Amino acid sequence: MPESVEVLIVAGDLPAYAHPGDAGADLAAAEAVELLPGERATIGTGVSIALPDGYVAFVVPRSGLAAKHGITIVNSPGTVDAGYRGEIRVTLLNTDTSMSYPVAVGDRIAQLIVMPVSRARFVPVETLPGSHRGVGGFGSTGTASTLGVQA
Numbered sequence: 575m576p577e578s579v580e581v582l583i584v585a586g587d588l589p590a591y592a593h594p595g596d597a598g599a600d601l602a603a604a605e606a607v608e609l610l611p612g613e614r615a616t617i618g619t620g621v622s623i624a625l626p627d628g629y630v631a632f633v634v635p636r637s638g639l640a641a642k643h644g645i646t647i648v649n650s651p652g653t654v655d656a657g658y659r660g661e662i663r664v665t666l667l668n669t670d671t672s673m674s675y676p677v678a679v680g681d682r683i684a685q686l687i688v689m690p691v692s693r694a695r696f697v698p699v700e701t702l703p704g705s706h707r708g709v710g711g712f713g714s715t716g717t718a719s720t721l722g723v724q725a
Contacts, residue, residue, distance in 0.1 A: 579688060581631075582624040589621060589686050598634060598685025601664065609668035609675045614648055616665045617683060625656040625688065632687045633664055639683070644669035647684060654686075662686070 583589075589599035604620035625631060633652035639645040648665040664684045668675045677683060707714070 579626060579629060579690075581626075581629075581688060583621065584623075585619075585621040587620065587680065598687045600636070600682040601633065601662065601684045601686050603664075603677050603679055603681045603683045606679050607666075607677045609645070609666060609677065611668060611671050611673060614665055614667040615677075616663050617677060619662045619664060619683070621662045621686075622659055623654065623662070624659060625654070627656050628690055629656055630654065630689055630691045631662075632689065633662060633684050634687060636682060636685055643673075643675050645675055645683075651687075652684075 586604060587602045589601050591599050601619045601621060604618045607615045607617055609615055623631065631654035633647065633650070633654065635645070635647045635650055646667050646669060648667050652662075652664065654662060666677065666683060
């Protein structure tokens with residue numbers, strides 16, 4: 575089993591892992607909001623944490639909310655740096671074009687993933703070494719139809 579990390583927390587409701595082995599702990603809403611079709615709102619969780627140096631927390635959408643209701647997170651993943659001590663707030667977006675979505679206090683609205691991070695040391699150079707991909711960007715690998723894949 576991977577090593578766990580101690581995270582100091584101030585919270586009304588502690589984030590909780592739904593199942594053994596889950597990567598994300600559920601964050602719950604600390605306030606009620608009605609998300610109209612196409613509307614976004616930043617919702618408090620009542621959770622503040624102190625991560626150890628060398629760790630980051632990512633706030634990511636819950637797949638069930640996305641699949642069933644079209645609810646996602648605008649800036650996903652949201653990054654919680656080790657030095658941040660404020661409340662973790664989640665900006666939800668209702669992508670449904672016709673249905674409102676009510677968020678009640680206590681509803682699970684996002685997941686929090688805590689991970690170790692490396693710190694980059696950026697080394698200026700005149701040119702970069704070559705690679706198989708090269709400068710190919712968005713869409714450069716094609717689609718199933720351009721690759722000869724039958725549907």
